[in-house]
Amino acid sequence: MTDSEAQDTAASWQLNSVTEDPSFLLARANALSLGAGNAALRPLGLKVRSYSVLALVCDGLYPTQRELADYLRLDPSQVVSLIDDLESRDLVERRTDERDRRSKVIAPTGEGQRVRAEARERVRAAEEAPLAVLSPEERDTFSALLARVAFPPQR
Amino acid sequence: MTDSEAQDTAASWQLNSVTEDPSFLLARANALSLGAGNAALRPLGLKVRSYSVLALVCDGLYPTQRELADYLRLDPSQVVSLIDDLESRDLVERRTDERDRRSKVIAPTGEGQRVRAEARERVRAAEEAPLAVLSPEERDTFSALLARVAFPPQR
DNA sequence: ACCATTTCATTGAGAAAGTCAACTATACAC
DNA sequence: GTGTATAGTTGACTTTCTCAATGAAATGGT
Numbered sequence: 001m002t003d004s005e006a007q008d009t010a011a012s013w014q015l016n017s018v019t020e021d022p023s024f025l026l027a028r029a030n031a032l033s034l035g036a037g038n039a040a041l042r043p044l045g046l047k048v049r050s051y052s053v054l055a056l057v058c059d060g061l062y063p064t065q066r067e068l069a070d071y072l073r074l075d076p077s078q079v080v081s082l083i084d085d086l087e088s089r090d091l092v093e094r095r096t097d098e099r100d101r102r103s104k105v106i107a108p109t110g111e112g113q114r115v116r117a118e119a120r121e122r123v124r125a126a127e128e129a130p131l132a133v134l135s136p137e138e139r140d141t142f143s144a145l146l147a148r149v150a151f152p153p154q155r
Numbered sequence: 156m157t158d159s160e161a162q163d164t165a166a167s168w169q170l171n172s173v174t175e176d177p178s179f180l181l182a183r184a185n186a187l188s189l190g191a192g193n194a195a196l197r198p199l200g201l202k203v204r205s206y207s208v209l210a211l212v213c214d215g216l217y218p219t220q221r222e223l224a225d226y227l228r229l230d231p232s233q234v235v236s237l238i239d240d241l242e243s244r245d246l247v248e249r250r251t252d253e254r255d256r257r258s259k260v261i262a263p264t265g266e267g268q269r270v271r272a273e274a275r276e277r278v279r280a281a282e283e284a285p286l287a288v289l290s291p292e293e294r295d296t297f298s299a300l301l302a303r304v305a306f307p308p309q310r
Numbered sequence: 311a312c313c314a315t316t317t318c319a320t321t322g323a324g325a326a327a328g329t330c331a332a333c334t335a336t337a338c339a340c
Numbered sequence: 341g342t343g344t345a346t347a348g349t350t351g352a353c354t355t356t357c358t359c360a361a362t363g364a365a366a367t368g369g370t
Contacts, residue, residue: 023278024203030181066346069347077329078328130307131177145296149285149286150183204356256366
């Protein structure tokens with residue numbers, strides 16, 4: 001079977017029960033987007049995960065590691081690894097929070113800001129592909145709805 | 156910090172650059188949906204992955220492992236494990252494809268169909284939660300757009 | 311009919327990611 | 341002050357991902 005035939009098979013399968021399942025669609029769309037994003041960031045030595053951390057840190061929020069873990073739904077130990085990696089490359093730095101000396105506030109370095117700016121452009125370009133199938137208006141609608149699903153009002 | 160304060164922090168952060176990033180939103184929405192789905196399926200000894208396989212197999216498509224791998228974007232070796240697991244529980248069975256004896260067609264057992272029906276209901280119920288924030292019309296719109304993103308026309 | 315190439319399922323190795331239980335230092339409530 | 345709770349860290353362990361290699365079977369060219 002050639003690649004295009006495999007594609008045809010997948011396409012013809014769109015008439016099945018799984019394809020109507022939003023959670024399955026979400027997983028697949030995420031896989032596409034994650035793949036494109038990681039590929040785009042590879043030259044910078046980043047992945048979507050580490051980029052998300054870097055971007056949050058560069059937003060002037062000075063988050064603690066705990067806040068990063070909550071926001072990104074990561075185990076605190078994963079945040080340790082991510083920050084270790086970014087800090088070892090001098091993209092961010094840990095600063096003990098003087099108001100609560102248990103926690104560490106993460107601050108971007110100048111280099112971190114620079115890398116983040118480049119990463120942002122690469123990610124933006126990479127996102128075009130998966131979302132290119134939607135018109136600009138559809139894309140806005142989709143993003144708005146998605147944001148509400150991703151951040152339910154409360155729970 | 157209490158849980159609700161952490162929630163507040165996350166909520167207040169919605170004014171940052173990452174939150175506008177569709178790929179990040181997709182990742183987060185997927186994490187929510189995956190968590191809910193896996194929790195709902197745990198009593199049946201399934202996960203969202205294995206359920207996706209079982210559901211496809213029960214759709215009367217008689218897919219080969221290769222087709223499952225393509226469709227679910229999995230490495231063929233992962234499909235081996237998934238089918239091993241389902242087959243060991245007599246939910247599906249491998250049948251050598253007589254038209255191409257290299258490949259194996261996966262067929263559901265009666266028990267597989269039964270478990271799948273129950274799993275479908277559980278997944279449906281679990282999906283309500285993440286999507287409950289949308290009105291029925293919004294939900295339809297969202298699903299339709301998501302389906303196009305997840306299955307781009309061709310590439 | 312033969313040979314080279316390709317594909318499918320499988321195995322196994324190694325990397326990456328997720329989960330969980332301790333532990334230290336610090337903060338907070340009483 | 342003392343007990344309890346939290347932030348970060350470490351380490352163990354499991355799961356998942358990614359890749360290379362292999363045997364069996366199909367395909368195409370000559």
